[in-house]
Amino acid sequence: MRRLDWLDALRGLAAITVVLFHLSPQMIGNEAHLAVMRHIDLGKTAVLLFFLVSGYVIPMSLERHGSLRRFWIGRLLRIYPAYLATIALFALLAAAGLLHWQGSLRAETGAGLLAHVTMMTDLVGVRGVVRVFWTLTYEMVFYLVVTGLFAWRLHRHSAWYAAALALIAWLPLPDDLLGSTPASRRALAGVLVLGLLLTLTLIFAGRAKAAGVVAMAFVLVPAINGHPTVAGTVRSSQQALLLLAVMFAGTVIYRWQHGQIGPAAGSVALAVVAAGLIGAQWTQRAWPANVFAVATISLIAYAFRRRSMPQTLTWLGRISYSLYLQHVIVLFLLPHIIPDVGTQPLPVRVITGLTYLATVLALAWLSYRIVEQPAQRLGRRLAAKIDTRGRPHPQPSTQRAAPGTGRGENTRESV
Numbered sequence: 001m002r003r004l005d006w007l008d009a010l011r012g013l014a015a016i017t018v019v020l021f022h023l024s025p026q027m028i029g030n031e032a033h034l035a036v037m038r039h040i041d042l043g044k045t046a047v048l049l050f051f052l053v054s055g056y057v058i059p060m061s062l063e064r065h066g067s068l069r070r071f072w073i074g075r076l077l078r079i080y081p082a083y084l085a086t087i088a089l090f091a092l093l094a095a096a097g098l099l100h101w102q103g104s105l106r107a108e109t110g111a112g113l114l115a116h117v118t119m120m121t122d123l124v125g126v127r128g129v130v131r132v133f134w135t136l137t138y139e140m141v142f143y144l145v146v147t148g149l150f151a152w153r154l155h156r157h158s159a160w161y162a163a164a165l166a167l168i169a170w171l172p173l174p175d176d177l178l179g180s181t182p183a184s185r186r187a188l189a190g191v192l193v194l195g196l197l198l199t200l201t202l203i204f205a206g207r208a209k210a211a212g213v214v215a216m217a218f219v220l221v222p223a224i225n226g227h228p229t230v231a232g233t234v235r236s237s238q239q240a241l242l243l244l245a246v247m248f249a250g251t252v253i254y255r256w257q258h259g260q261i262g263p264a265a266g267s268v269a270l271a272v273v274a275a276g277l278i279g280a281q282w283t284q285r286a287w288p289a290n291v292f293a294v295a296t297i298s299l300i301a302y303a304f305r306r307r308s309m310p311q312t313l314t315w316l317g318r319i320s321y322s323l324y325l326q327h328v329i330v331l332f333l334l335p336h337i338i339p340d341v342g343t344q345p346l347p348v349r350v351i352t353g354l355t356y357l358a359t360v361l362a363l364a365w366l367s368y369r370i371v372e373q374p375a376q377r378l379g380r381r382l383a384a385k386i387d388t389r390g391r392p393h394p395q396p397s398t399q400r401a402a403p404g405t406g407r408g409e410n411t412r413e414s415v
Contacts, residue, residue, distance in 0.1 A: 005314050006305040007053050012316030013297070014049040015323045017042050018132070019360060022331055026341045027353050040289040047135055048246055048277075048294045050324075054139060055250020059158070062150055068203045068211065070383040075143060077379035078372075079321075083119065083136070085371045086325040087129050099332055102127040104231040108182055114189035118196050123221050123240070124189045125179045125228030130328050134233040138240065141222060142247045144199060144215040151212025159261050159269035162248035165241045166276035168223070173237040178221065179228030188225070192218075204386075219244070242276050249273045253302070322367035327360040 021043040025033040036042070065071045093099040104127045105112040115124035122128075122137035149155040179185040195214055202211035222244065226237030234240050249270055256266040277291045316323070334341055334356065341352055 003305075004057075005309040006301045007057060008317030008320075009309040009313040010049055010053050010298070010301050010317070011320040012313035012318075014046040014053070015320035016316055017046040017049075018324060019327045019357070021046065022328060023353060023356060026331070026334060027349050029342045038286060040286045040293060044287075045290045045293045045297075048290065049297065050135065051138070051243060051246045052250040052253075052294065052298060054142065055247035055252075056254045057250075058143060058247075059146055059150075059155060059251045060254055062146060062155075065383070068147060068151060068208055069386060071147070072200060072203060073383045073386065074376075074379045077375045077382070079119075079136070079139075081371050081375040082322050082325055082367055083133075085367060086322075086329070087116070089326065090129050090329055093329065093333070098336060099329070102129070102131075102231075104229070105129070108185060111182065111186040111189045114186070114193050118189075118192045120189075120192050120221075122232050122234055123179075123225055123228070124192070125176070125185050125225075125232050126189075127231040130325060131233070132324060132328055138222070138234075138243045138247070140196075141218050142244055144196070144218040145244070146251075147199070147203075148212035148214075148216030151208040151215070156255065156260055158248050158251040158255050159265040162245050162252050162269040163272040165245035165248060166273045169238040169241040169245070169276055169280065173226070173241075174224045175227040175237050176229070177224040179225050185228060188221075188228075192221070238280055242273075242280055245273045245276060253298075257302075319361070319364040319368040322372060323360060323364035326363055326367060330356060330360050330363065 024036070061074070062068075062071045065074065090099060094101055102112075104125075108126055111124055112121070112126045115121040115126050116129065116133075119133065119136040119140045122134040123141075128134060128136075146155065149157075149161075178188045195218065199211050199214045202208075202214065222240035223237055226232075226240030227235050234243065252261060252266050252269050255261040256263070261269075274291055274295065278288045280287070334352070338344065338348070338352055341349060344352070
């Protein structure tokens with residue numbers, strides 16, 4: 001058993017929950033699907049689990065690398081290859097006439113292209129090639145903010161950041177200050193590209209603190225432009241900040257576990273984030289149930305973290321990124337194969353659902369094997385060649401290893 005299998009299990013559970021959530025209208029009909037959502041929105045529950053896990057893993061990864069260069073080489077080659085492969089697959093199917101580009105992308109092609117470069121489509125106000133891309137927006141902002149905090153050696157104060165973001169979300173914030181017109185959205189998308197490129201350029205030039213200033217400035221965008229258009233998934237700047245607060249809550253759990261935050265500070269921070277989520281106007285009566293489900297699932301996984309996890313869940317966790325990105329593409333193809341699946345007899349729907357699951361799992365596994373794994377190996381090789389300066393000396397075998405760096409430990413990262 002690897003020490004972080006419990007995180008893979010959480011990712012696996014979140015990924016398969018998203019897949020089943022999106023499949024359910026086809027299998028049980030829209031009415032039944034909406035009836036379930038009135039009690040609990042499993043899609044949002046799964047997304048919050050993903051964000052919580054990212055919040056735990058990303059700072060751990062950054063501190064394990066001990067270098068912004070090594071971290072970003074690993075990150076870029078972890079997230080972009082499968083992302084680009086998903087876009088390429090969609091483009092191929094669109095060229096064949098089986099899928100259609102989103103309306104907001106056709107209407108604002110320039111802004112859409114630029115927004116996809118940074119993955120920040122939701123903040124720009126254009127729909128992603130695949131709608132689930134919206135979560136990558138907040139993952140990328142989180143990477144940048146954590147980068148800035150690390151550069152200035154402020155990264156250990158996670159409880160403050162989690163609580164502060166949740167509290168700021170209660171303020172009357174503008175939702176579209178930077179993206180209320182097509183021209184402003186195109187300009188914002190261009191500024192985000194330049195900001196990301198400048199951050200990376202400064203990092204690789206050895207100007208960590210300057211890079212940190214630019215990187216931390218990215219947190220301002222969700223605070224004032226959290227819902228620029230109806231094409232966005234997040235409905236307000238309040239919600240955008242709360243999603244970042246959830247990721248910092250994951251960091252609080254990591255630091256609490258390793259004695260870097262006291263129980264009192266950790267408990268208060270997590271309580272403030274939970275209260276912010278429950279009190280937010282998400283137009284869903286089921287939102288308290290979502291928060292309760294995330295807290296319960298996370299606590300159970302954490303309590304059993306030293307025990308063997310179900311292999312099915314850990315395997316799903318390994319392929320979760322590709323599974324999350326690509327399952328919707330296959331779902332879009334279902335009507336071409338079996339029109340009006342939801343009205344078909346039960347045996348037809350069951351067979352269709354099982355075939356769909358087998359297909360998306362096979363596609364995700366293939367993407368993981370031929371896209372993700374080679375890219376990650378390349379990232380490790382490049383990191384070893386490009387940034388060997390300042391790496392910590394190996395610890396003597398009698399010295400206790402730092403948390404998250406144990407030999408044979410699973411240090412896989414995912415969004």
